[in-house]
Amino acid sequence: MAQNPNPRQLMQSLPWQRSEKMTKKLIIIGAGMAAGRMLEHLYDAGKDWDVTLFNGEPRGTYNRIMLSPVLSGDKTYAEIETHDADWYAENGVTCRFGEHVVAVDRAAQTVTADNGDVLGYDKLVFATGSNPFIIPLPGHDLEGVIAYRDLEDTERMMSLTEGQKAVVIGGGLLGLEAAAGMAARGVDVTVVHIMGHLMERQLDEAAGYLLRKALVDKGITVKCAANSKEITGENGHVKALMLDDGTELPCDLLVMAVGIRPSTQLGKDTGLAVGRGIHVDDQMLTSDENILAIGECVEHDGAVFGLVAPLFDQAKVAAATLDGTAAQFVQKEIxxxxxxxxxxxxxxxxxxxxxxxxxxxxxxxxxxxxxxxxxxxxxxxxxxxxxxxxxxxxxxxxxxxxxxxxxxxxxxxxxxxxQGGSAVDPLSAVAALPDDAEICGCNGVCKGTIVEAIQGGAQDLPSLKASTKASASCGTCTGLVEQLLEVTLGDEYAAPEAQTVCGCTDLSHEDLRLLIKSKELKSQPAVWQELGWNTPNGCHTCRPAVNFYLLADWPVEYQDDPQSRFVNERKHANIQKDGTFSVVPRMWGGITNATELRAIADAADKYNVPTVKVTGGQRIDLLGVKGEDLPYIWNDLNKAGMVSGHAYSKGLRTVKTCVGSDHCRFGTQDSTGLGIKLERALWGSWTPHKVKLAVSGCPRNCAEATCKDVGVICVDSGYQVSVGGAAGMDLKETEHLAAVATEEEALELSIAFIQLYREHAKYLDRAYKWVAKVGLDWVKERVVDDLENRRALVERFELSQSIYRKDPWAEEAENAAKYAPIADLTLEAAE
Amino acid sequence: MSWIDIGHIDDIPLRGARVLKTPAGCVAVFRTAENEAFAASDRCPHKGGPLSEGIVHGQSVTCPLHNWVFDLNTGAAQGADEGQIATYPLRLEAGRILIDGASVGQRSAA
Structure with missing residues (x-):
């Protein structure tokens, strides 16, 4: 659009503005921070130039970095303007703000403005900056979908009022500043970030976690690892952002801050060498010796630039080059x-x-x-x-x-x-707990009470137990209580050595579980940071344990992480010594039928299964399946109605049964039916170690229920439930938990016991080991005597099962590509 | 070196691995939590365990069979175990994973 010449433009022709020398014509396209800085250097050097400055934005140079304080209301635009009208006037710059250059004729050395004006140049500088990248989602052109780049975008965000909703796509610096600025104005902001943690280019996962926590504290909703699918609108205006998991995020304004791209179109049209940016050499010269380029639009030695420091260096070099003095742009570590x-x-x-x-x-x-x-x-x-x-x-x-x-x-x-200071204090996590943090869950004793008792004279574990009851029941908080003694008494207390989870931490499993609960740690980075892990993301020993503790304690909030699982649980099959896998479909209560058996036989043929074996858990094992065939064999078995038998998991394996009252002349109850009900209730659940059950129809115990984690023996009067058996490295008979009259009670009791085990046991402790630690009486108090607590345990188990009672095979069959090699170079070699 | 594009970093799960079939045998391509990529032999020198199925932590992988831990930079077994796996030059360019074809027995591309 044509602009009337303003008084300042006329001033340049005043004689005292000009030197007597031949004035060269310099045209600059773009008035961003790099261009502003280059002009300063040019005038500092005292050389005379006839400068015309084009700028697409209808204003001069301002500090773009400071748009965030403008958004949050801490600064005004006037405060962030670096080169105001007076400055351009004093230096005689012809400002063509709000105007674009539409063409450059390198042969004639002219540029054409969008109003048709043709201007000659001796030297031309491209400072065209960059363009915000807009993801071409359906609906990206709706009204109310903006980038965060210039003052107009900022003003648009400032126009939102308290209680309105905004969604920001992009968890980089710019996106987070937009989010925080709007949140400071009372706007309800959600940040959607495609990567697993915020600002992944500047921060690692741990720092990203802390940043996220700080933002959440400010009332901003943060969704990481979230994929945007579509922007929906109403009457041409944005209404909501849809994520690919079906989440709908309603919004009045949607800000895309997903990155910038060098603005190179004019450079390309001009015929300059352009890669990701306009190519420049160390003197900031483009492939045309009369054309320079600086700032975010350039590519130098393979790099493009977004931070201000190298841009200012380029501005200085470009000014020197124009001036005819030697200078060299060197990329610096920043x-x-x-x-x-x-x-x-x-x-x-x-x-x-x-x-x-x-x-x-x-x-x-x-x-x-x-x-x-x-x-x-x-x-x-x-x-x-x-x-x-x-x-x-x-x-x-x-x-x-x-x-x-x-x-x-x-x-x-x-x-x-x-330098020369002391080592990190391993007790800092405990020291940091607030006074009302519960240390002993059994007896409801909080940190403050314990510390008071210690200061009151209870200076060892037995006297603390006596005075406060802390660690006097199940004992799993003993480690924490000892650490409190240490923190409170300092060197006066020598704690017995506790076994730590692994080399990544000084905490024991018991302390770790308690701290995850009491500090409400709901993600792996939260555990690493809040509990002072000394490795970036754990190791093969602690990570599976932490993954289990998190999913057991926070089934809804925490998402299971397959990469923190041992191969069998990640592949949903058992790895064999030759790297092949074994596949065991579930047979509920050990009952099968001709259709299932036919499907298993067909699968064995189709996938060349070398070994088919009947297992001790009353099902059929297909051994020797190739890893890449897994999704296909699962799919075939799924079609016959079979699901994963979880023969590979630290979770429910099988419920073995005998035929019971349906067929057996000694059977007292429907043991098969109860077995099937138990298996249907429990399948898919994760536990500290594997869990096996059995139900026998009479005390002859054909299902061998008395060496299982939970065994039920049917008698005339009802059901005898016993727990904590083993028939592996240790051989151990179950201990009697309770006798109940009805099938429902037997189910409830079994489930409550397993949930208690899930909530308290150390990872990789079988139930019998855990029962030995806490004592059977402690278990009985919670699942037999206290009916309310039994129900609560069952409810918590059900909540967890609402997420985990599902067939991983059916889900994974859709991800077949994951199981194949990423590429096969042997095929290419053959060609 | 002859760099061959074998896929995108996002094709590999975070803290995970995928197998690459090559004339020199199976190579495991790892992706760490920090989005670094490494290539090493998929075979544990101890009992031949598939390292691509191991748990990736820091810049190490643990063999799924008997918990041998290998440093992905050097291929050396860590701790008390003694052993070595081959590592292969690999580059990341704009998310694409490039492996040195010559090092995995690939004849130079036409």
Whole structure:
């Protein structure tokens, strides 16, 4: 659109604005931060240029980074303007703001503006910046779908009023600032991020977890690993964002902040060499010697740029090049120090590790601090910090200088002030618990009470048990109580050594379970951070345990993580020593029929199963199935109505039965029927170790119920339920739990026992080991005597089963591609 | 080196692995929690366990058969176990995984 010449433009022709020398014509396309900085350098050097500045936005240069404070209301636009009208006037710049350059004629050295004006140049600078990337979701062109790039977008977000809803797609810096800014104005904001954690380019998972927690505390809803599917509208205006899992997020405004792309179209049309950005050399010259390019639109040595520091370096080099002085743009190692919505973050270098790297990690759960140094060959190569970034520049200095840190390795993470300091306190997690945190669940004793008792003179475990009852029942909180003694008494108390989960933590399984409950830790990163794990994401020992504890305690909130499971539970089949798998379909209560047997026989033929075996759990095992055939054989078995037998899981395996009163002349009750009911209720559940049941129809006990985790023996008067048997490495007869009159009670009792086991046992403890630790009386109190508690246990089990009572084979059969090799280079080689 | 595109990083589960069939045998391609990719022999030198089925933690993998742990950078067994698996040069470019074809016995592409 044509613009009337304004008074400032006329001023440039005043004689005192001009030198006597031949003035060269410089045209700059784009008035962003790089262009503004380049002009400053140009005028500082005192050379004379006749500058015309085009800008698509109808304004001059402002500090784009500061749009967030404008959004949150902490600053006004006037405060973030870096080059105002007066500045351009003083320097005689012809401003063509709100105008675009539509064509460049390199041969004639002219540009054409969108109003048709043709202007000649001696030198031309592309500073066209970047364009926000808009995901081409259905509905992306609806009114109310915006990017976050310029003042217009910011003003649009500021127009939302309290209680209105906004969705932000993108959990990077820009997206989070948009979210926080709107949330500060009382807008109900949801952030949708496709990756597993926020700001994955600047932060690792642990720091991303802390950031998420801070945002959630501000009332922002954060959805990670969420895929957007469609934007729905009403009367042409955005109405909601649909995720591919069916979630609908209603919104009045949808902000896409998923990244930027160098704006290169004009450069391409002009015939310049363009890759991801406009190619420039070390002098910021493009493939045309009279055309330079700077800022986010360029590509230098394979890199494109988004942070301000390298842009300013480019501006300086470009000014020198125009000036005819030698200068060279060098890509520097840069650190990012950010404050996202009040949270301090710092990252630098390569924090994704790489060949031969190791980590030094510091976590302070109480202060919400996380620091990680990535080390290679005794040098720091990467830094990530959250919460306390005070030492960031010191670490960055060591990194840039390539300082050998071998000597100070032990204390390095504490920063310059603590060289020679003491080691991390393993008790910090317990010390950080609030006074009202429940330590002893059995007797309802909280931390404050225990600490008071210790200070009142109860200075060892027995006297604490006597005075407070803490750890006097099941004993699983003993470790925590001892740590409290240690924290409160300091060196005066010497705790007995407790067995830790693994080398990643100083906590025992019992402490870990209690802390997950009392601190309401509902994700793996939460456990790693809040409990001070010393590895980035655990190991093969602790991760399966933590995964189980989380899903057992928070069945709804926590999502099971297959990558934290042993291969059998991930592949839903048992791995054999030759790397093939065994497949066992479920036979409810050991009952099958001709159709199922035919399907099993067909599958055995079709997939060349070398061995078919009848198992001790009354079902049929197909051994020697190839990994990539698994989804297909499951699909075939599914079609015949069969589901996974979970013969591979730390979960319910089988319920073995005898034929009972239906056929047997001694049978007292329908043992087969009860077995089937139990199996239908329990299947799919995860437990600390495998769980096997059996129901025998009379005391002759043909189903061998007295060596199972739960065994039921039918008698004339009803059902005898016994628990804690074993017939493996240990041989152990079950112990009598209770005799009940009805089938329902037998079911309820069995389920309540298994739920209690799920909630309290150490991972990989079979039920008999756990019962030996807590005592059968303790178990009876909870599942036999206390009917209310028994019902509550059954209810919690049912809640968990609403998620886990399903056939993994049916789900996985759809993911068949996952089971095949990622690629097959032997085929290509043959071609 | 002859770089061959074998797939996208997202084809591999986070903290997981997939098998790559090559003229030199099965190669396990790993993806860590931090989105790094590594390629190493899929065969544990102990009893031949498929390492692509192991638990990936930090920059290590644990063999599913007997819990041997290997550093994916060097291929060396960790802790008390002594052993070594072959590792293969691999590059990540804009999410694409490129493996050095020559190192896995691939004749140079036409």
């Amino acid at each position: 650190s990012t120090k950010l404050k996202v919505t009040g949270c301090d973050l710092f990252s630098a270098g390569d924090f994704e590790g790489g060949e031969g790297t190791e980590d030094i990690i510091f976590r302070d759960p109480a202060r919400g601090v996380y620091k990680r140094l990535v080390i290679r060959d005794d040098k720091i190569i990467g830094v990530v910090m959250y919460g306390d970034t005070a030492d960031g520049s010191w670490f960055f200095g060591l990194m840039k200088d390539g300082t050998d840190i071998a000597e100070m390795r032990d204390t390095l993470i504490f920063g310059p002030a603590y």
